[in-house]
Amino acid sequence: MLNIDEIRNQFPSLSLKDNNGNQIIYLDGPGGTQVPNMVIEGISNYYKKCNANTHGEFNTSKETDILMDSLREKASIFLGAENKKCISLGHNMTTLNFSLARGLSKLFKKGDEVIITDLDHEANRGPWKTLIEKGIKIIKINILENGVLDYDDFKNKINDNTVMIAMGMSSNAIGTVNDFTKIKKIIENKDILFLLDAVHYAPHFPIDVKKIGCDILLCSAYKFYGPHIGVLYCKLNLLDKLETDRLIVQDQKAPYRIETGTLNHAACHGVEKAIDFIASLGSGNSYRDKINEAYRKLGKHENKLASYLYNSLSSIKNIEVIGPDFSNLRSPTVSFVHKNKSANEICKLLGKKNICAWDGHFYAIKAIQKLGLEEHGGVTRLGVSVYNNKEEIENTIKVISQI
Ligand SMILES: Cc1ncc(COP(=O)(O)O)c(C=O)c1O
Incomplete structure (x- = not known):
């Protein structure tokens, strides 16, 4: 299992806080992830x-x-x-x-x-x-x-x-x-x-x-x-x-x-x-073994958090989760629409709570059009990355359920 706290410590931007001392929750990974010290x-x-x-x-x-x-x-x-x-x-x-x-x-x-x-x-x-x-x-x-x-x-x-x-x-x-x-x-x-x-x-x-x-x-x-x-x-x-x-x-x-x-x-x-x-993040004899092992572990972690997010959002009134469920292989990217608010309004509300999320079509405009979501301003997208933890997902679900 991955030690998520240890991983989080490697990302300096995860400790950024807003004026009220609240930590930033980065669920904008599909638009670009945060960067660890090694890279910086x-x-x-x-x-x-x-x-x-x-x-x-x-x-x-x-x-x-x-x-x-x-x-x-x-x-x-x-x-x-x-x-x-x-x-x-x-x-x-x-x-x-x-x-x-x-x-x-x-x-x-x-x-x-x-x-x-x-x-x-x-x-x-x-x-x-x-x-x-x-x-x-x-x-x-x-x-x-x-x-x-x-x-x-x-x-x-x-x-x-x-x-x-x-x-x-x-x-x-x-x-x-x-x-x-x-x-x-x-x-x-x-x-x-x-x-x-x-x-x-x-x-x-x-x-x-x-x-x-x-x-x-x-x-x-x-x-x-x-x-x-x-x-x-x-x-x-x-x-x-x-x-x-x-x-x-x-x-x-x-x-x-x-x-x-x-x-x-x-x-x-x-x-x-x-x-x-x-x-x-992985172990093994060769560099490739390490990479494979790392993906096995990070995949498990991301999948667990994202399926929890998917299922929790699915049970919230006024929210419709878009895209296939987690019964088959899928990425830990969860998009949804709110019955009464546009995707952008949702992102603004999340932004006020220091939660980074994207709205729109993310350049996959044909898919958003074909799914009939363009008029709604597309979808709100939450992407789970290796550095996200359960607490962040729970906080996000709580904020969305209060909208
Ligand atoms: C699936 C997919 N393909 C292509 C791109 C374009 O990548 P780049 O920004 O490196 O041009 C993106 C960027 O979001 C993407 O998500």
Whole structure:
């Protein structure tokens, strides 16, 4: 079991208080988690000890090269990748996905079909919709009333023209975990690229890209206790085939082939530290064993708190909890609507009590529209992270029940 008090002590922002001396309750994790000392110190130490550009003949630059390499190595273990050549870094997931779409648009041809889903964040829809200009068809998968993808729709829409499926692993709006394994099985032995958006999944579940069999996977470190950096896994030898935006002077090979300009080295070092933080919650012989064990433990903790939150909110008059219940795998993100108040009004009331929660569509606007929630101002979203404790959840339930 995790020692949550010990974990909480590693996050300086958890001790922030408002003017009345009340502690902040951070349930805004799906929009970005808090950051532990390990990450803060890592970034700060980078500036103190190694600040330089890469590939120079002096120590700070050599140190920077070592740190960038070390991050790619750790991230490749974190994602279960073949090796560090599969790990590219970027400003954020959205930017990396736009770059991928531009690169792939030159390989796809008119009449090819790319499948996206109505449950996804726009960051995994918008970039692909730009391909329409090139005569590529964008095929959309429906969601069912309970906020789960319509898997029959996939079966009906995958055909000989399908060149790629771009889908999320988990919904950042309502917590659904998608059955990406089922989709992989349908396209097994077909020449269809399989891209996964792991931004909302990576903070809560371990990822093994080789086991999943995906070609591309994207995540964002600020959702798993790190700084604002996007991380891309691209299957060995695939990135080299893409026509990415390149300067002639830049490295043309993977993993650099999609990276442009100078990266934020300090933040990149922070990403390595965020992965180290997760690994530090587990035990085992190898770094990967530690990561797996950490996710088993943190998953259990988050699931317990989130299912308690889900069930408690479900029993409050005037509250409707949105999204699948906890009988199946889902992320610890609980969204709800109030019968008489907008999602924003609820967040304002929570904000007054020092509870951080987001309202709206969180860029998963299609899902919110399809579930008929747009007029309501979307949903109020409470996300459980590893540092949350039972007391915080109980306080939050109490505040909501008094609205
Ligand atoms: C599921 C999902 N995909 C993509 C994104 C976009 O990530 P980024 O902010 O790194 O561009 C987000 C951000 O909230 C998200 O939750």
